[in-house]
Amino acid sequence: MRPLFTAFSLTLLTAGGFAADIDMPEWGSSSDSEGYALGGGLWPAGLLPDGAPEAEEGEATTAVAETPTNPDGSPLTFYGPLTTTDAGSTAVGNNTGDAGEIVDQPAQAPPVEALPPIEGELRNVYFGYPPVDYLIDPQRLLTEQKSNDIKRFLEFHSDESDFKIYVMVIGETQAIPDDIDLQKIHKEWFSDQNTVLMVYHREHPDLTEFVYNENVRSALPKSVFDRIRQNCLREGAATDLAPDQVEKMAIELSIQLYWLWRLMAAEGAEAKAISEAESVYDLPASADAPELLREYAPSIFLEESSRRAISILITIAVILACLVLVAFVGWIVIWLRGLDRIGGGPLIFPSFEPVTRLGGEFSGGGFVSMSFDINDTSSHSS
């Protein structure tokens, strides 16, 4: 009975299932995807991986994908790593190809921003009056956070160092006006203190200019400043982002200026005594600074081991010289003593009354003898 009941129940359940008609979604159908947008329609179409076809068709929410603008309608400047789609829209990361596949595009050059030439009011802002801040960036070409970091670092450096650093940031397409002489400007602004003005072109560190005081320029050879520039440019070339470049170059310039100050001190007359009295090796330094000093002031940057070796050699030489001198003097003394040369005037001895001995009138028998027979070993008898 029980097996029959079980078989009957299964038959009923199976038949009910087939009789029900449930609407299931068809994933492969393209007709239902028209009203669906990835991200709820909040992402720009250009940033969507599969958004390109939809943007072409104009059926997606293209209004959200427009280029962001400032409240006044001007385009918002973005200084981060940028890529460009074929259609001209800005995108981050990957871009879709024509075949609809996701293709990694190589990093492309940043868009050339149309910065105004430095003239008029902008020129006045840059060169009209001495700067009150160590970072001169009226166009705000650097990010705000990095600008604050760099300012703080430059202030700290100026408090600690004899050299002050001013960083002037201009756009990569901008140029210093022809009638502006940076050296003259520098002289007007910073004649009373040692200052380096670093004119940085955004994302083009190779165009960076360094302006020093005239007395500093004249104190050291040109190659020293070339080396400083090379080291700063190398640091700047280590990164692509303008704020990072400025930061790295400023730090390197600070280090190089420290050694420049040491070098200037070493070149002076008083400094030779200072360099002899002080120990340079205990001071922290960047890897490049010692090379700089080694090249131009080797006397103050001798390796400790080499100095020790030199002192040992000098000590040995002095000792040898003393020994030779002593030997020479000794030889002369021996030679002089060996000479039986009797010179000078007559020598009179005081006379005294001798006491006779053994009955001798003139001699008491004082006698010393020696054998000079070559076979006789007993030589002394008295």
Place this chain on the structure above:
Amino acid sequence: MKCPKCMRPVDHEAESCYSCGYSEKESAKKFGSNQVVLSRVHDAAHCLRKQEKDVLNSAIDQLELKFPQMLFCAYLGTLPEGLNMSELGFWLLNHGQVKGAEYARPNENAILVILDMNTKQVGISLGYFAESLITEEDSYRALMKARPNLLNGEYGEAIETIFRRLCKVLEKKGKKMRKLSHEELQAQSKALNENTLDLPEHFAPMLGRKRRLRAV
């Protein structure tokens, strides 16, 4: 001072040796009581050539100019066996008379070098005055300095070397004596003539004396 015969220490004022009884009288018995005339370089052995003798004489002339009181002379001979060089020196200084020696150079100021070609020995006899200026050690060093010349048979040069060496000693002595005051010189000469024996120290009597002193 030592006896020329037995080499035992002799008192300064002793008329004869306490050990062997030797005295000038005994030497006069042995060698003769007469005076003999010597030249400054008396070459009885005929071992010096004329040129060597001339050179030696000129050297002695120089030395005598420097030391007007001193008498430099040399005797070269072939002594018979049994003749002691020290006895001969003692006798020659007391009985010899050097030709050409001035009154200012008595025999007591003499430095006599004796060479015995028979026994190959060289010796220096000193008069009383020379004895006070030249020690036995100085004499021995002078002889040692001349030893190479003697071994090579260069007797003239050897005698000259001995004299020059002794003159260096005299020069040093003279420089020292110049610095001394008159009183110090008197004291020095008195010390030389003190009636003391050059006897070695004997510890036993000294200890005994100390004990006696303690007992007292």
